[in-house]
Amino acid sequence: MVESTALVFVGGHCDTARIPQKMLSADIIIAADSGQLTAEKCGVIPHLIVGDFDSSDLPSGTDAEVIRVPAEKDDTDTMLACDMAIQRGARRITILGGTGGRIDHSLSNLFLLEKWKMRGIDLVLCDGDNRVRVLLNETVLLSADGFRYFSLIALEPATVSVSGCKYPLHNASLIRTEPYAVSNEITDDTAQITVSGGAVLLIESEREPI
Secondary structure, three states: OOOEEEEEEOOOEOOHHHOOHHHHOOOEEEEEOOHHHHHHHOOOOOOEEEEOOOOOOOOOOOOOEEEEOOOOOOOOHHHHHHHHHHHOOEEEEEEEOOEOOOHHHHHHHHHHHHHHHOOOOEEEEEOOOEEEEEEEEEEEEEEOOOOOEEEEEEOOOEEEEEEOEOOOEEEEEEOOOOOOOOOEEEOOOEEEEEEEEEEEEEEEEOOOOO
């Protein structure tokens, strides 16, 4: 069975000029509040717009379904948009935006990736400069023609092996309070990462480290 995909535009920083065109299509397209502005910059028309509209105007003259929610609520607009995508059948979700500005919102968006990964849903967050996802008991390949730099930050204690990069690791133990696997660089055509035992944030970056 083919898994449904979703694209969720959210507020915050998003360098739309750096978003690959292949990321701009999905079975379900949702904009969360001011994410509708990001969607407009990308030339994408959402199927659904949801939010309290405290950071953007309530849309008018649109064919999209619009759901307005109270400003005082337990979930952020991003959380609501992802929940709605999953309720509508999505099992793979790409979030565009969601970083910069208030660090509490940036962190909550990153932890949202972990929440749904633990429940079998794959979420990727991309702001044009970075692409972030959670790895859990799996092996992935990173292409050198994509983001060149990558970091691994443990959310839980994990064992990690990495090859095809400047700083290889073999069954290394990662814990959150000792983030030594930050700012690696792909040197082969592909880098291979294997994670077991716990959840790890994989952060791919376009720009050189400072």
